Amino acid sequence: MVSRIITGAHYGLRDWLAQRITAAIMAAYSVILAIVLLTGQPMSYPVWRDLFAQGWMRVATLLFAVSLAWHAWVGMRDILMDYVKPTAARLGLEILTLLLLAVYLGWTVQILWR
Amino acid sequence: MTITAAAKKRRPKYLSLPAILFEIRLPLPALVSILHRISGLLLVLPMTAWLLYLLDASLASPEGFEEVRGQYLRQPLVKLGLIVFAWAFFHHLCAGIRFLLLDLDKGIQLPAARATSVAVLAVSLLLTAVFAVALW
Numbered sequence: 556m557v558s559r560i561i562t563g564a565h566y567g568l569r570d571w572l573a574q575r576i577t578a579a580i581m582a583a584y585s586v587i588l589a590i591v592l593l594t595g596q597p598m599s600y601p602v603w604r605d606l607f608a609q610g611w612m613r614v615a616t617l618l619f620a621v622s623l624a625w626h627a628w629v630g631m632r633d634i635l636m637d638y639v640k641p642t643a644a645r646l647g648l649e650i651l652t653l654l655l656l657a658v659y660l661g662w663t664v665q666i667l668w669r
Numbered sequence: 670m671t672i673t674a675a676a677k678k679r680r681p682k683y684l685s686l687p688a689i690l691f692e693i694r695l696p697l698p699a700l701v702s703i704l705h706r707i708s709g710l711l712l713v714l715p716m717t718a719w720l721l722y723l724l725d726a727s728l729a730s731p732e733g734f735e736e737v738r739g740q741y742l743r744q745p746l747v748k749l750g751l752i753v754f755a756w757a758f759f760h761h762l763c764a765g766i767r768f769l770l771l772d773l774d775k776g777i778q779l780p781a782a783r784a785t786s787v788a789v790l791a792v793s794l795l796l797t798a799v800f801a802v803a804l805w
Contacts, residue, residue: 582762582766585758604734607728627713655713659718659721666724666725
């Protein structure tokens with residue numbers, strides 16, 4: 556048996572698990588939103604505005620946005636690790652990815668609580 | 670039997686892009702996998718930015734809502750973009766469900782893995798078609 560006692564090392568299990576949990580959250584939100592939109596009143600501005608004015612919808616949408624950012628970070632990092640070999644380029648693209656996801660998150664909060 | 674250095678295969682072997690695109694026929698599960706990556710990338714950029722822009726504009730004011738719904742979303746190019754989004758979303762969702770099942774050791778035998786790959790490709794295209802018809 557190989558015992559690896561390396562302080563601070565982890566083998567990606569947390570990322571793997573987080574990607575799957577956030578995927579389930581986003582899938583559930585998507586299905587609920589689709590049902591709400593398809594079974595609700597005909598779409599108009601008051602209907603649309605009132606939908607996103609409700610507390611549960613704002614919280615659910617924020618949860619979706621956080622899930623998306625986390626999920627996308629794991630996925631984008633996987634892609635960059637696989638295809639971008641030069642360290643400097645990969646690090647640069649990883650930083651850009653994090654910035655992009657942070658902008659998405661901030662923008663979502665701004666839209667929901669304006 | 671002796672193996673000379675020249676006879677040894679050089680590893681790792683890097684494949685040219687034309688070889689990847691035109692010479693190698695991907696097994697169906699591999700096709701689903703690479704499309705999962707491509708669709709995921711598309712959803713992060715540009716689709717999320719685009720949809721946030723639309724959400725922002727449509728929630729900002731009644732005029733913004735009308736502009737998005739009455740004018741912007743009626744343009745053929747915009748509708749085409751929405752259909753691309755729909756395919757990326759449905760494919761990513763269906764393939765994602767398949768990967769979750771694989772994680773649970775469901776459908777890992779080759780015949781089952783091939784069958785679910787076909788199902789993912791077919792169902793996501795079907796849902797995209799339904800979306801496209803409803804949109805147009």
